[in-house]
Amino acid sequence: MTTTTITVTAEIRRFDPAQDAEPHYQQFQVTGMDNMRVLDVIRSVYENQAGDLAYQFACRIGRCGTCGVRVNGVPVLACQERCKPHMRIEPLTPFPVLRDLVIDRTEVEARYSELHLTPQRTQAYTGKAEAIEPALAEHLCHLDSCLACMVCVSACPAVAERPFDGPAFVLKLRHMAKHPADHGNRLQQAVDGGMLECFGCDLCTQLCPADLSPAQAIREFRKELVFGTGKES
């Protein structure tokens, strides 16, 4: 179980909107265990080479979803992505940058808020166990374990080109659509959010750090658009 070391080159995008006219790239070399994560490289740069680097992480284990970056153009969670010999590390697009690798999520949270992602009940909750089939409960939990990390939104070619909120938001709408207590018109919300602009490329699913499938959520909604939801709204 012994491990070997590796030296990697990281080119990190530096940008302070208040001071810099243009972003620039700064190159660093970091040596560490060969299975270290991109986050380990970034933390080492901060601790040993660039104390002024702005970056974000909290849980370091793929749960808080706040350390998303682009590595060689591919959006990933820095804490989950294994380091590569040469890495260009940049903040997630297409979001505004606070500084260096940290994005401003204000609009992201506003979008979640507008979607009203609480069960829209026709009758008040009784305060007891609701009748939910065990398999459905499990499925609901999978849909609800989205990290809101914005990796899929950053990867989505439709988001870049067309009026589409992004796969993560459709996944959350799907969670509500499948919830037995919810009577909101989630299909309409998904359509309003630009779901039909999705190319069906499946990149969101391939890159999801939580192993979820926003693409499947979109496919299911599209099916309902044709065949109906089977649920009164």
Add this chain to the structure above:
Amino acid sequence: MVINQPEMAIEHADVLIAGSGAAGMRAAIAAHDAGANVVLLAKGPRRANHTRMSGGRYNAVSGFNPQDSTDAFFADTLESGVGINNYRMARVLADEAMDRAFDLEGYGLAWDRTDPSKYYLSMTGGGNFVRSMGSVDEGIGITEVMLHQMHARGIRVCDFHMLTDVIQDDDGRVVGGLAIDLSRGVWRFFSSGAVIIATGGTSQLYETSSGPAINTGDGIAIALRAGAELVDIEFMQFIPISFVYPPSARGYTLTEPAHYGKRHTDPNAEAAHLLNNKGERFALRHDPVRKEGSTRDVLARAIMLEILEGRGTPEGGVLMVPDAAVFDSFLKERPIYVKRLLENYGEAQARLQAPIQVMPSALYTLGGVVVDTWCRSGVPGLFVSGEAAGGVHGANRLGGSSMPDIQVFGRRSGMAAAEDVRALGAREVRGIERAKARAQTLEAAMHRPDGVRPPEVKKRIQKLMWDHVGLVRSGPRLEETLRAFREIREQVLPNLKVTAKSRVLNREWMEAIELENLLDIGEAMAASSLQRKETRGAHYRTDFPALDPQWTANIVVQRKGANLNIEKRAVVTLDPPSAVPAAFPQPARAAAR
């Protein structure tokens, strides 16, 4: 060098809450629903919190295990806490946990089920009954459904806002909170009649820890500086079973089902064997009855002693031999952990077919601010709930009891704070000058041309805590640590420098502010550990290795000027005492078997 007074924005909140984990969110929901105007501060992005990292196991008496009862839950809590819990808080926890679990279901959480209306129950660390509910989405699901409830209520959440202090008037009453908006480098004073501290624990005091990087004990230190008392602060819970590598994953909990094996659902079954590098089952020496299924404190200490005494692996762990027969249920219940095992260790380990390297890790701050059952601290207008509060768990916490704790007491703190502010009535804005003066002090490191970088000092403190105020403690080492802390406070803290000139997301500056908090709590932990001359729960003294009934009492710490006042105090029991179930202190295990 003349430094201009820092700019400060002035805002108002009826109730100001620091912390975006479940305790803070539940407080916000309760205070909002009681009519208060609430502002919630999140130190990082709002999803960066400890609750989200939790396995989400939730102890509650659901009625689906007919042998269980709230009395049994109460007795288990006291047994695990080795009799020094705040009995009143433990009673409230046992009585209200299930109602709060239903609240979560109302918010949209789908608890795991065996039937449409019957919850799936399992066992977690230390309990005597199958009692823990859970959901596949774990702590993520709990925080998501709560966050959407916050959004639905229009509760204002300020991301990247670190509370640095509460501001008080001449009588000591809280008049607001001072915070820094880290995303802009701007100070904000929130004029507020009530502040709720729900900032979580202090796991970042230790070299190897399980919690998020933001858990630097800020709120506990702020309360201590404001004059509040701390209780049981010498008790730090270590999770026995966590990852050893890679570096980013070191210390992250490996979850109990893998470790518990069949014992996860059967109290008579054995947990996975733990072996040192000689192939010995060392846990048998520490708990011949429960063996590897012992409480977290006993197991963590047993593993640490093997490592310290040179019987660990080269990477600094021991070997856990899992039961491959539970793989299918493990994969179904905790798929995220199977993935982690696969990524960090390999396929054989992920399939529970090969030994897994494990080590202990700082998990949970058992002590905290002294509060009553409505989360009122001794400082008027200051409320504390969640991991930052002390008392309910005593010397050791049951696995699965943190989740109900933060729901039950988060709600209570929100209700009590809203009521307190309502009774206070409208008041003018006060305390701005004090806030400005404090902000100016905290600017110092930003303007110092030369000195020590905060990350270096943080590492020194973490190593001292891990080596001497961790799982294995002794009088001489604790005294040595206190001397080292005094030196850091006097020589190093006044010489901190910050490399970056930008005020936006200046991590070194944030760490400079955190260092004072870490040091305040580290010192309180070391001082009370020195005082407790016995071994109990999570606190192990090599020079006092036995439990001493004289110490069935709490240690309370309060700041008096530059010194800590340390006092031994009787345990808070039920009123009237007859309310203690007759069964206690008899362990309820017999009933389960």
